[in-house]
Amino acid sequence: MSLAHQPSMWDLAEEATLGPLAVTRHRLGRGAWVDHLPGWVQGSDEVLEVLLGDIGWRADRRQMYEREVAVPRLLRWYGGDETLPHPLLTQARETLTGHYRPELGEPFVSAGMCLYRDGRDSVAWHGDRLGRGRSADTMVAIVSFGSPRPLLLRPLGGGESLRFPLGHGDLVVMGGSCQRTWEHCIPKTTKPVGPRVSVQFRPRGVA
DSSP: OOOOOOOOSSOOOSSOEEOOOOOEEEEEETTEEEEEETTOEETHHHHHHHHTSSSOOBOOEEEETTEEEEOSSEEEEEOTTSOOSSHHHHHHHHHHHHHHHHHHSSOOOEEEEEEEOSTTOOEEEEOOOSBGGGTSOOOEEEEEEESOEEEEEEETTOOOOEEEEEOTTOEEEEEETHHHHEEEEEOOOSSOOOOEEEEEEEOTTBO
16 A cells, blocks of 8 residues: 655654653543543654555445445454554553553453545544443543544534544543443545544453
């Protein structure tokens, strides 16, 4: 795969490292919250270069009404027994587990990845409610690499949305009842944007 991307003007570190995990918590109500930390990964373009390579990206299709359509992004999923494509991702998962385990009660295990190739790629409003997320509080930690795209959140059923621009090593963690009582999306954009990879760490049984 060959996707041109614009390196960050601010993230100039030559080697990918993690900064302090000093998140800011936003309480959304109804038991939901979001932690946000811009620029957690320093030197994030080094990781992006690896993720844009041949790591087994797949193009899925889904049934929509009476026809089958292409999912507007590429996907890759890593189980807990698979080696992640860059050692910093393993370090990030371990660091997130160490920080959140007292509250979460278990480790982050899987790593789902989405590649948004340009502004035409997107994900519609949804909650991660497959598995235990449908009925129990849980967490999904997302680390972003590449061109920033906005993550929007709104109460389930509609309402005013919140906006978190994510890219170039930014972290967001959705916790509490967030997957059941709120929805999130990455909207399409007509603005010229480069590729972005979203890495989502989840506990076992959450998808």
